[in-house]
Amino acid sequence: MSGGCGRNPPPFPDDEDQERAELDTQVLDSDEDDEDDEGEDIFTGARSKAITPTSAPDEGDIFSEEGSYVRSDVHHTTNGLHSDEELDLFTEATVELTLTNTTSQGRREIIGPTVSACNTTHVPNSILKPSIVTKTMEELKEEESGDQFELNIAVTNPEKIGDGMNAYMSYKVSTQTTLPMFLNKTFSVRRRFSDFLGLYEKISAKHSLVVGKEFLMLTLVGKEDSSSAEFVEKRRAALERYLQRVVAHPSLLQDPDVREFLERDELPRAVNTQALSGPGLLKMINRVSDAVNKMTIKINESDNWFESKLQEVENEEQLLRRLHAAVDSLVNHRKELCSNTVVFSKSVAMLGSVEENSALSRALSQLAEVEDKMEQLHQQQAFSDFFILAELLADYVRLLGAVRCCFEQRMKVWQRLQEAQSTLQKKREAEAKLLWANKPEKLQQAKDDINEWESKVSQYERDFERVTCTVRKEVLRFEKEKARDFKQHIVKYLESLLHTQHRLVKCWEAFLPEAKAIA
Amino acid sequence: MMQEGLDDGPDFLSEEDRGPRAVNVDLQTDATLQVDISDALSERDKVKFTVHTKSTLPNFKQNEFSVVRQHEEFIWLHDSFVESEEYAGYIIPPAPPRPDFDASREKLQKLGEGEGSMTKEEFTKMKQELEAEYLAIFKKTVAMHEVFLCRVAAHPVLRKDLNFHVFLEYNQDLSVRGKNKKEKLEDFFKNVVKSADGVLVAGVKDVDDFFEHEKTFLLEYHNRVKDSSAKSDRMIRSHKSAADDINRIASTLYTLGTQDSTDLCKFFLKVSELFEKTRKIEARVAADEDLKLADLLKYYLRESQAAKDLLYRRGRALVDYENANKALDKARAKNKDVLQAETTQQVCCQKFEKISESAKQELIDFKTRRVAAFRKNLVELAELELKHAKGNLQLLQSCLGVLKGDT
Numbered sequence: 001m002s003g004g005c006g007r008n009p010p011p012f013p014d015d016e017d018q019e020r021a022e023l024d025t026q027v028l029d030s031d032e033d034d035e036d037d038e039g040e041d042i043f044t045g046a047r048s049k050a051i052t053p054t055s056a057p058d059e060g061d062i063f064s065e066e067g068s069y070v071r072s073d074v075h076h077t078t079n080g081l082h083s084d085e086e087l088d089l090f091t092e093a094t095v096e097l098t099l100t101n102t103t104s105q106g107r108r109e110i111i112g113p114t115v116s117a118c119n120t121t122h123v124p125n126s127i128l129k130p131s132i133v134t135k136t137m138e139e140l141k142e143e144e145s146g147d148q149f150e151l152n153i154a155v156t157n158p159e160k161i162g163d164g165m166n167a168y169m170s171y172k173v174s175t176q177t178t179l180p181m182f183l184n185k186t187f188s189v190r191r192r193f194s195d196f197l198g199l200y201e202k203i204s205a206k207h208s209l210v211v212g213k214e215f216l217m218l219t220l221v222g223k224e225d226s227s228s229a230e231f232v233e234k235r236r237a238a239l240e241r242y243l244q245r246v247v248a249h250p251s252l253l254q255d256p257d258v259r260e261f262l263e264r265d266e267l268p269r270a271v272n273t274q275a276l277s278g279p280g281l282l283k284m285i286n287r288v289s290d291a292v293n294k295m296t297i298k299i300n301e302s303d304n305w306f307e308s309k310l311q312e313v314e315n316e317e318q319l320l321r322r323l324h325a326a327v328d329s330l331v332n333h334r335k336e337l338c339s340n341t342v343v344f345s346k347s348v349a350m351l352g353s354v355e356e357n358s359a360l361s362r363a364l365s366q367l368a369e370v371e372d373k374m375e376q377l378h379q380q381q382a383f384s385d386f387f388i389l390a391e392l393l394a395d396y397v398r399l400l401g402a403v404r405c406c407f408e409q410r411m412k413v414w415q416r417l418q419e420a421q422s423t424l425q426k427k428r429e430a431e432a433k434l435l436w437a438n439k440p441e442k443l444q445q446a447k448d449d450i451n452e453w454e455s456k457v458s459q460y461e462r463d464f465e466r467v468t469c470t471v472r473k474e475v476l477r478f479e480k481e482k483a484r485d486f487k488q489h490i491v492k493y494l495e496s497l498l499h500t501q502h503r504l505v506k507c508w509e510a511f512l513p514e515a516k517a518i519a
Numbered sequence: 520m521m522q523e524g525l526d527d528g529p530d531f532l533s534e535e536d537r538g539p540r541a542v543n544v545d546l547q548t549d550a551t552l553q554v555d556i557s558d559a560l561s562e563r564d565k566v567k568f569t570v571h572t573k574s575t576l577p578n579f580k581q582n583e584f585s586v587v588r589q590h591e592e593f594i595w596l597h598d599s600f601v602e603s604e605e606y607a608g609y610i611i612p613p614a615p616p617r618p619d620f621d622a623s624r625e626k627l628q629k630l631g632e633g634e635g636s637m638t639k640e641e642f643t644k645m646k647q648e649l650e651a652e653y654l655a656i657f658k659k660t661v662a663m664h665e666v667f668l669c670r671v672a673a674h675p676v677l678r679k680d681l682n683f684h685v686f687l688e689y690n691q692d693l694s695v696r697g698k699n700k701k702e703k704l705e706d707f708f709k710n711v712v713k714s715a716d717g718v719l720v721a722g723v724k725d726v727d728d729f730f731e732h733e734k735t736f737l738l739e740y741h742n743r744v745k746d747s748s749a750k751s752d753r754m755i756r757s758h759k760s761a762a763d764d765i766n767r768i769a770s771t772l773y774t775l776g777t778q779d780s781t782d783l784c785k786f787f788l789k790v791s792e793l794f795e796k797t798r799k800i801e802a803r804v805a806a807d808e809d810l811k812l813a814d815l816l817k818y819y820l821r822e823s824q825a826a827k828d829l830l831y832r833r834g835r836a837l838v839d840y841e842n843a844n845k846a847l848d849k850a851r852a853k854n855k856d857v858l859q860a861e862t863t864q865q866v867c868c869q870k871f872e873k874i875s876e877s878a879k880q881e882l883i884d885f886k887t888r889r890v891a892a893f894r895k896n897l898v899e900l901a902e903l904e905l906k907h908a909k910g911n912l913q914l915l916q917s918c919l920g921v922l923k924g925d926t
Contacts, residue, residue: 046723166801294774315778323771337757342749351743356736359888464702490790491922498915504908512901518894 016141047491151177151247153262155240158232161192168192171236173243175262184265196239202257203246208409209470211402211478212245213252238389241395248481299414306468309475310407317400324393331390335380338375345371367515373507376499384496392489396482403478406471413467417460424453520601540794551575554672557585558667561657565589566618571906572687578679579688586690590617593664595695596671599682604676607832607870608877612670613821615663623653641770648766650804656804659814664799676877680724713831718836723841727875733882736831741823748816753811762801786922793918797911804907811900819889826885833878836871843867 157172174188243262246252253259301307328456335500345368352364431446543737551574558569571585597614600606619748627649632641669678686693719737727730769791843864 148918282723320773326767333761340754340757344754347747347750351747354739360890360893494919501908501912508901508904515901
């Protein structure tokens with residue numbers, strides 16, 4: 001079945017058909033005929049039945065970023081400027097996707113499991129008119145028992161392969177899913193770091209306006225001691241977050257490169273990334289994530305959504321940086337506390353062994369043990385501080401930078417439009433001059449020019465509208481995701497704090513009678 | 520001998536009654552002489568303590584009176600005990616450490632300089648934090664000075680000291696100036712000589728098993744306590760730093776939360792509030808550890824040093840006695856200055872025996888006091904840690920309940 005007819009073509013690149021043929025996943029091939037509930041439909045959508053939306057069918061790459069889907073009976077309005085407030089209706093942990101068509105009404109739900117794998121797709125409400133939104137809400141409520149699709153990703157089991165100069169770390173990427181577009185329900189492959197880089201390279205160009213594809217591991221390229229357990233763990237966790245973020249985005253999940261990465265047993269060695277070691281890689285990543293700091297171009301906007309949103313993003317980035325610095329400091333102080341505690345514990349044990357009074361001596365050695373346990377608790381807490389909180393913040397600081405990047409790209413498109421318009425103006429003036437100077441032989445050329453530039457201008461106008469719409473939707477999708485992410489992580493962090501305090505209570509409860517027994 | 524504890528359990532970070540808080544007297548409350556510091560004033564570079572005495576002893580003109588004293592006058596009193604031959608056989612209560620607000624003042628200054636780089640709320644909060652820290656240090660120094668006086672007042676012999684009475688009663692300035700450079704240099708050399716001598720004296724094997732054992736024990740104990748004291752300080756400092764970080768996290772979250780009124784912002788505000796509260800508890804944990812553990816160790820560091828000093832004095836007296844004996848033998852052999860030698864020998868003998876007698880009791884009391892103080896403080900430490908951990912637990916549980924309920 002097809003998805004909403006009013007839906008725009010899925011975010012497949014142009015040569016996607018050939019690619020699809022190449023891939024072993026029969027699922028894709030069979031989908032074309034498949035009318036039934038296939039998760040694929042959500043993504044392929046209007047392949048079979050498409051009501052031409054108001055925007056031009058020639059989507060190009062910009063429009064392919066469209067990650068949202070509308071109901072069939074909605075006349076699609078490419079109006080990126082629709083109200084954002086409706087979004088709030090749908091900020092829930094489980095995000096649902098409405099998929100309707102004339103043949104069957106099925107509700108697709110893609111739910112992100114607990115904390116880690118955030119791969120929910122988002123409700124197509126950002127471009128709906130208010131009345132439609134309500135209807136969608138009702139329908140959602142009705143269909144409580146709809147199918148639910150899941151996608152969990154984990155990166156585990158770092159293993160060192162090979163020896164000496166050619167040794168590398170290989171990670172197990174496990175996927176567990178009920179999405180029909182995959183061959184199996186659970187599968188895993190082994191990937192190495194350069195494979196991840198390769199994936200990033202492939203998708204980064206195709207999805208220029210997607211926030212979330214960014215390879216955020218600026219700190220994990222090269223410099224650190226790559227053999228330490230801590231480094232490996234940091235890298236593993238970062239790779240996991242990277243993949244989870246990628247699949248959380250509907251357009252990226254659609255991308256065959258992503259699916260290939262997850263499914264295919266042997267990936268061709270990403271040759272390009274070999275050259276991208278250290279500085280080269282950093283430059284490539286920096287290009288994307290360190291967006292222009294000052295947007296000097298001013299766009300004449302009908303509403304100042306973009307301007308105020310950009311300001312918001314910039315503010316938030318600053319604050320998150322500050323927050324990250326504070327959490328980082330906390331991690332360091334806790335680590336310091338760990339080492340000081342262990343040292344103190346040993347010292348107290350020595351004091352206890354010297355003490356003559358036997359009950360006091362025993363109590364002091366018990367105290368030494370308590371301090372030892374505290375050290376372990378501090379250690380675990382520092383671990384949580386870092387992996388749950390600090391890394392989250394670091395990621396989002398950079399993601400916000402990527403958001404600014406999207407804004408910047410929109411600026412560029414607008415600029416191109418402006419330039420085209422001024423060129424058109426010049427051409428018209430030139431024509432006028434020719435008319436006045438009465439040079440008919442050059443007139444035809446001038447007219448041709450004008451036609452050329454007129455069509456360019458209208459093309460660029462459409463582009464700009466599309467980009468505006470896409471960026472706006474992307475920003476809204478991102479914000480929802482960010483809210484969910486933060487809430488989940490912070491709740492998890494608080495739970496870790498809770499756990500620590502529990503253990504603390506136990507420690508001291510055990511010690512108290514010993515102290516009281518001193519006589 | 521009365522039992523004394525170091526810190527009588529009062530919360531230095533909350534208002535407490537101004538009774539004789541440093542004296543943990545189990546058995547007899549001695550109404551004949553009660554000393555406490557009823558008030559204190561912190562001026563720019565000095566602290567003025569109001570020493571309040573209640574006594575039924577006939578030595579004093581009135582039954583109740585107060586004087587104002589500064590730190591140097593406490594030191595003067597302590598030194599007068601140390602230098603007096605009379606008290607050679609007693610453990611002299613260790614002198615209170617000099618009030619040190621330098622670190623705190625420096626922090627306040629740095630805060631003032633950095634005022635521009637933080638929000639108004641952050642600044643006010645940090646200022647409050649530092650002021651609380653200043654107040655805590657202040658209360659600690661008051662307690663240390665009070666403990667010193669109470670130990671003296673509780674000691675059956677030292678309490679009768681004339682200098683002590685003058686200290687308590689004389690309501691004019693004692694004109695005790697701090698030592699000038701020359702005197703400090705003299706002191707330095709005296710200490711060098713003393714420690715060299717101490718090594719010599721310590722090398723002399725004691726006839727008495729008890730003292731021989733004490734010598735070994737105290738030496739080792741002192742070193743271990745010194746080590747533990749330093750390390751506990753470092754540990755607690757890290758703890759305080761971590762609490763400060765949580766403070767920054769709380770205020771940044773608050774700023775984030777006030778940016779907008781979305782769900783996420785409300786979430787941030789709630790979490791910020793939680794961190795504010797847990798931060799306060801963490802700071803209290805560090806402060807209580809400081810009081811019950813670090814201060815305990817510091818005090819017994821000083822007191823074990825005082826006990827070592829006693830042993831040194833006794834050892835010195837023993838050596839003198841033995842030398843006098845040898846001199847007497849020599850004099851008798853030569854039959855020259857025998858009377859003088861005899862007198863010297865007698866004096867040395869008396870001195871040595873006097874010291875030995877009281878020293879034994881002092882050292883036994885020291886043990887008892889030590890065990891009692893450790894027990895009290897360790898129990899209180901454990902109870903406070905439990906209290907705070909449970910408090911934290913409750914805060915976290917209720918906040919998590921709210922947050923999970925919302926989402």
